[in-house]
Amino acid sequence: MALLEVDDLHLHYAAGDRVVRAVDGVSFVIAGKGEAVGVVGESGSGKSSLANAVMRLLPKGVARFDGSIRLNGRDLTTLSDEAYRREIRWRRIAMVFQGALNVLNPVIRVGDQIAEPLLLDDRVEKRAARARVEGLLERVGLSAAFYGRYPHELSGGQKQRVVIATALVHDPDLLILDEPTSALDVSVQAQIMNLLKDLKEDPGISMLFITHDIGLASDLCDTIAVAYAGEHVEYGPADRVLLEPRHPYTQRLLASLPRLHGAERPRAMPGEPPDATALPLGCRFHPRCPYRFDACDRHPPALPIAADGHARCWLNDREVAGERFETHLPALAVRGG
Ligand SMILES: Nc1ncnc2c1ncn2[C@@H]1O[C@H](COP(=O)(O)OP(=O)(O)O)[C@@H](O)[C@H]1O
Ligand code: SF4
Ligand SMILES: [Mg+2]
Numbered sequence: 001m002a003l004l005e006v007d008d009l010h011l012h013y014a015a016g017d018r019v020v021r022a023v024d025g026v027s028f029v030i031a032g033k034g035e036a037v038g039v040v041g042e043s044g045s046g047k048s049s050l051a052n053a054v055m056r057l058l059p060k061g062v063a064r065f066d067g068s069i070r071l072n073g074r075d076l077t078t079l080s081d082e083a084y085r086r087e088i089r090w091r092r093i094a095m096v097f098q099g100a101l102n103v104l105n106p107v108i109r110v111g112d113q114i115a116e117p118l119l120l121d122d123r124v125e126k127r128a129a130r131a132r133v134e135g136l137l138e139r140v141g142l143s144a145a146f147y148g149r150y151p152h153e154l155s156g157g158q159k160q161r162v163v164i165a166t167a168l169v170h171d172p173d174l175l176i177l178d179e180p181t182s183a184l185d186v187s188v189q190a191q192i193m194n195l196l197k198d199l200k201e202d203p204g205i206s207m208l209f210i211t212h213d214i215g216l217a218s219d220l221c222d223t224i225a226v227a228y229a230g231e232h233v234e235y236g237p238a239d240r241v242l243l244e245p246r247h248p249y250t251q252r253l254l255a256s257l258p259r260l261h262g263a264e265r266p267r268a269m270p271g272e273p274p275d276a277t278a279l280p281l282g283c284r285f286h287p288r289c290p291y292r293f294d295a296c297d298r299h300p301p302a303l304p305i306a307a308d309g310h311a312r313c314w315l316n317d318r319e320v321a322g323e324r325f326e327t328h329l330p331a332l333a334v335r336g337g
Pocket of ligand 2: 247248249283284285286287289290291292293296301312313314315
């Protein structure tokens with residue numbers, strides 16, 4: 001039984017008389033302990049909305065919220081909001097929000113901020129809560145001495161470690177991380193990535209890791225989902241997606257990465273993401289796709305499911321793509337080609 005199974009999830013928002021399809025039929029699986037799924041995509045592709053949907057933290061103006069979310073086989077969609085709050089959110093599934101560095105309360109010692117849910121919700125005795133928090137501070141690479149510090153005394157990386165400790169306070173099975181390193185310098189970013197790798201190993205926390213940087217996802221994740229305009233256009237084991245991308249958008253993301261060796265320069269992603277309230281017909285990527293052909297702007301690509309994942313692109317359908325199946329699809333596998 002998988003730890004988390006998300007199937008055909010939708011989260012749409014009402015925007016005036018239009019609808020934003022922020023999460024539009026998304027499915028993925030986090031198999032078990034210590035497994036990380038990465039969701040990669042440009043700004044506006046629906047990554048944070050997906051995280052909020054799994055946490056059931058919904059804003060006002062939701063036009064559609066449905067699909068199935070199962071945690072250890074248990075259907076969470078039928079749980080009441082009260083049961084979700086009491087049993088699931090923060091306890092089984094915790095989250096580090098996008099931009100979370102700035103939400104630490106400046107006038108409360110960081111240790112007390114981490115301890116708060118233990119004292120208030122769990123009524124843990126004060127000394128036991130302090131011991132637990134000191135252990136957590138050490139687990140995230142700080143020392144127990146940080147308990148008494150205030151946020152302004154901490155560097156960006158240290159603050160992010162505190163935020164991660166806060167999310168771990170109830171010992172969750174799954175940690176959702178929404179762009180956890182995007183506000184940090186590259187060297188600090190690498191340290192936080194190392195911490196996440198450690199936490200994956202021990203205590204074996206499973207992760208949904210959200211980023212706009214496919215390079216970061218490749219470093220941490222076992223499985224990668226590529227988000228575009230509310231859909232996951234490619235999904236599969238990280239090695240396969242990175243080495244043999246089957247969607248032109250994935251290939252463009254890979255081509256935009258800097259290289260350590262070789263003369264090739266990274267290539268910027270061409271074009272702009274679509275207007276979320278007026279998505280292109282057919283394949284949503286077609287206005288930016290160098291391989292588009294007649295089927296692409298008429299019909300949304302079917303979703304062939306294979307053991308090693310899927311791609312929402314007509315090139316993967318031999319009947320529709322014809323000779324393009326033989327010529328373009330293998331070419332996609334050449335990184336940056
Ligand atoms: N509360 C909201 N109401 C209406 N539209 C929203 C709301 N939140 C996000 N959106 C829109 O939904 C789309 C996806 O946003 P988001 O999930 O934040 O993407 P990402 O995290 O990938 O940048 C965007 O077009 C965004 O403008
Ligand atoms: S379906 Fe067509 S437009 Fe869309 S990614 Fe594939 S080739 Fe490009
Ligand atoms: Mg976001």
